[in-house]
Amino acid sequence: MAKRPFEVRNSKIQGRGVFATRNIEKDTELIEYTGEIVSDDEGDRRYPFEDDERHHTFLFRLENGSVIDAGPKRTAAKYINHSCDPNCEALEDDEDRIWISTMKDVKKGEELTYDYNYVLEERHTAANKKLYPCYCGAKKCRGTILAKKR
Numbered sequence: 001m002a003k004r005p006f007e008v009r010n011s012k013i014q015g016r017g018v019f020a021t022r023n024i025e026k027d028t029e030l031i032e033y034t035g036e037i038v039s040d041d042e043g044d045r046r047y048p049f050e051d052d053e054r055h056h057t058f059l060f061r062l063e064n065g066s067v068i069d070a071g072p073k074r075t076a077a078k079y080i081n082h083s084c085d086p087n088c089e090a091l092e093d094d095e096d097r098i099w100i101s102t103m104k105d106v107k108k109g110e111e112l113t114y115d116y117n118y119v120l121e122e123r124h125t126a127a128n129k130k131l132y133p134c135y136c137g138a139k140k141c142r143g144t145i146l147a148k149k150r
Contacts, residue, residue, distance in 0.1 A: 087103065
């Protein structure tokens with residue numbers, strides 16, 4: 001089995017990050033986002049929202065309403081950070097599995113990122129955006145990991 005083209009190490013964006021250990025071509029499937037599949041309510045129980053504190057989880061919401069909790073899992077996928085100008089994307093397949101793939105060529109040493117597009121049903125107030133900050137440093141950074149309201 002070939003060695004994966006990435007490694008986990010400290011990130012300037014947030015905590016730990018995932019970095020290319022060699023050049024990676026566009027449209028390369030990198031890793032599956034794995035963990036325990038739980039209900040949305042169980043995900044909320046595991047990662048309670050604390051007023052006035054930045055919200056952080058290893059949850060990935062599936063289209064069927066359940067979530068993948070990668071928190072207890074040893075997987076590099078959970079360390080891929082958000083960026084408003086990402087080089088990867090997270091796609092759900094027909095079997096409710098999430099795959100992280102490159103959407104452009106990635107150079108050796110570059111951090112792998114995707115846009116979390118975190119959905120928040122309520123209004124995106126300045127206070128709400130502060131709870132979901134973005135530190136990606138992109139030229140057109142939204143300042144938040146929240147998905148744009150349509």
